Amino acid sequence: MIGIQEIATYLPEKRLSNFDLVKKFELEPGFIENKIGISSVSIKEPNEEASDLCVKAFRLLEAKTEIDKSKIDCLIVVTQNGDYNLPHTSAIVHGKLDMQEKCACFDISLGCSGFVYGLSVIESFMSSNNYSKGLLFTADPYSKVIDNNDKNTRLLFGDAATVTLITNQPVLTSGKFNFGTIGKDYENLICKNNILQMNGRMIFNFAAKYVPEDIKDLLLNNNIELDEIDLFVFHQGSKFIVDTITKRMKIESNKVPFNIQNFGNTISSSIPIILEEVIANKSIKKIVVCGFGVGLSWSSTILTKI
Amino acid sequence: MNDLEIKIREIIKKEVSPSIDIDNLDDDTTFKDYDIDSLDRMSIYLAIEEEFGLKVPEDELPLLSSINMIAKYILSKK
Numbered sequence: 001m002i003g004i005q006e007i008a009t010y011l012p013e014k015r016l017s018n019f020d021l022v023k024k025f026e027l028e029p030g031f032i033e034n035k036i037g038i039s040s041v042s043i044k045e046p047n048e049e050a051s052d053l054c055v056k057a058f059r060l061l062e063a064k065t066e067i068d069k070s071k072i073d074c075l076i077v078v079t080q081n082g083d084y085n086l087p088h089t090s091a092i093v094h095g096k097l098d099m100q101e102k103c104a105c106f107d108i109s110l111g112c113s114g115f116v117y118g119l120s121v122i123e124s125f126m127s128s129n130n131y132s133k134g135l136l137f138t139a140d141p142y143s144k145v146i147d148n149n150d151k152n153t154r155l156l157f158g159d160a161a162t163v164t165l166i167t168n169q170p171v172l173t174s175g176k177f178n179f180g181t182i183g184k185d186y187e188n189l190i191c192k193n194n195i196l197q198m199n200g201r202m203i204f205n206f207a208a209k210y211v212p213e214d215i216k217d218l219l220l221n222n223n224i225e226l227d228e229i230d231l232f233v234f235h236q237g238s239k240f241i242v243d244t245i246t247k248r249m250k251i252e253s254n255k256v257p258f259n260i261q262n263f264g265n266t267i268s269s270s271i272p273i274i275l276e277e278v279i280a281n282k283s284i285k286k287i288v289v290c291g292f293g294v295g296l297s298w299s300s301t302i303l304t305k306i
Numbered sequence: 307m308n309d310l311e312i313k314i315r316e317i318i319k320k321e322v323s324p325s326i327d328i329d330n331l332d333d334d335t336t337f338k339d340y341d342i343d344s345l346d347r348m349s350i351y352l353a354i355e356e357e358f359g360l361k362v363p364e365d366e367l368p369l370l371s372s373i374n375m376i377a378k379y380i381l382s383k384k
Contacts, residue, residue, distance in 0.1 A: 028343045034323070035345050201348050201364070208352055240345045 002123045003170025004303070007276040008061035010053055010161045011263050015040040018155050025151040032155075037239025041158035041264035043143045049083040050139040051092040053161035057137065058097055061163050069097065073131035074104040076122050078114035078138045078268045080191070080294070081145060082107060093137065104129075111189070112235045112293025113179075114138060114268035115162075116301055120177045122166050136164040138268035145196045152198045156238060158264025162272040171279055172287070175222040175302035178214055182206065182296040189294045206296050207241050212248045215288060218300045229255070229302070230284045235291045236260045236270035267293070275303075310377050317357055318373070321349040336371040354380075 017040045018032050032039060044053060054077060061067065075090050082089035090105035104125070108118050115138050122136045139161035146153050188202040211234065219226060232255055234242050239258055246256045257274050260266070266273065271289050278284050282305075290300035311333060319328040322342055331340055337347050351370060355362055358380050362370065369379045 028341065031343060031345075035343060199364075201351070201367075204345075204348050205352050205355075208349075209356075244349065 001170060001173060002126050002166060002168055003173035003306070004119075004164055004275070004279070005167040005170055006061060006065045006165040007272050007279060008057050008064055008163050009269070009273045009276050010057040010060055011266075012042050012044045012048070012053070012159050014043045014045065015262070016043055021151075021155065025155070035238070035240050036155055037242075037258060037261060038155060038158075038264045039261050041154075041156070042160060042262075042266070044141050044159040048141075049092075050077070050079050050081060050089050050141055050161070051083050051096060053139045053141060053159065054089070054093045054137045054163065055096050057139070057161040057163040058093075058135070061165060065165065067165070070100045071133050072099055072103055072135055073129070074122065074125060074134040075099060076106060076108060076118055076125075076134070076136050078108045078110055078118045078136070079140050080109055080111055081140050081142065089139070090137070110297060111140065111267050111295065112237065112265075112270070113291035113295065113297040113299045114140075115164075115271045116177070116289055116291045116299035117179065117297075118268070119164070119166075119174060119301065120179075120299070123174060126166060132168045134166040136166055138162045138272060140267040140269070142196060142267060145191050145194055147195050150196075152200050153196050156265045157196075158260070158266050160263060160266035160269040160273065162269045162276070164272055164275075171306055172275070172303040173306060175224075175304065176218075177299060177301045178218045178221065179299045180210065180214065180297070182210070185296050188296065203237075203293070203296070204241060204244070207237065207292050208244050208248060210298060211245050211290055211292055214298055214300055215249060215290060218288065218290075218302065222302050224286065224302060226251070229286050229288050231278060231287045232256045233271050233274045233287055233289045235265075235293060236274070237265055237293065308377075310380065311373055313357070314354070314373050314376050314380075317353045318350050321353050322346040331373065333373045333377075338371065358383075 077090040088107040141159040142157040188199040292298035
């Protein structure tokens with residue numbers, strides 16, 4: 001059986017405060033704390049690339065668990081802000097980590113749905129090729145494409161990287177997956193001429209309408225009742241979107257973590273950052289994970305603690 | 307106050323932060339002037355769309371700035 005054995009997160013130390021922007025963006029009192037829920041966003045150094053963030057996440061993984069690099073069969077990076085258009089960032093990470101040559105490497109071009117998609121891809125890829133150890137990285141440094149004068153994006157997005165060790169000795173295994181795409185609405189979150197643009201209302205409408213429906217469908221597909229779920233890990237877009245989904249699904253709020261106050265929405269890294277925090281918690285047995293965003297795209301599954 | 311305005315008021319009450327007193331919101335006062343922030347206004351627009359089966363284009367959002375304006379907008383789309 002293939003699944004998640006361990007996770008590590010790298011968050012750059014540097015922060016940009018949102019409170020410094022209250023006047024510039026004419027923010028209402030309480031908007032930062034109670035609505036977007038992000039006091040500051042993490043930001044990488046200008047000379048750091050996605051691959052550097054991945055390498056730092058891997059060093060933290062090595063500090064937590066013994067890893068024999070000669071046994072890593074595959075390495076996948078989920079990113080849309082890789083080091084270059086080509087080659088793929090996973091090859092650069094492979095080189096920087098001096099991995100063995102018989103290691104499959106490829107990137108997955110997805111945003112906030114990318115970790116859950118990536119989990120399905122790497123688990124299927126490893127199973128079909130009889131692999132036993134793989135690495136799934138997420139690193140999407142949006143600071144490369146954010147316009148600091150754009151209120152819609154500057155207050156939200158932070159830089160981070162995660163690495164998930166996938167092995168045949170898992171702690172968390174995946175159930176059936178759900179996937180979906182509303183391609184006709186792709187322009188609502190887009191990077192044009194190297195600048196990120198977001199129609200916040202349309203992204204909010206998408207998440208508020210589609211995610212609750214998807215989770216109902218996911219529970220049905222996995223033959224699990226809502227109250228059997230211990231934790232609902234939604235992509236951490238903002239406090240407002242997480243609260244809206246929670247309210248619409250009538251879930252107890254203590255089952256829905258929100259942890260991005262000090263680093264922001266880290267795109268495909270937001271879900272594994274929470275999973276790293278709860279992976280050792282023995283009272284949490286079943287976890288819904290759902291990523292949604294650019295595409296517009298979503299994916300979800302149910303993780304079960306072994 | 308007619309049934310439509312009552313319905314709209316109920317929807318708004320469900321969507322905005324509990325600290326905002328919707329019972330005392332005048333039908334003609336704009337949401338912005340009543341300190342309903344941009345995110346709560348997005349919730350109101352979505353709830354109105356879902357309740358009345360509408361899809362409000364971005365450029366028509368200013369037509370949904372108060373209870374009275376929303377009522378007029380809904381009637382104009384029927």
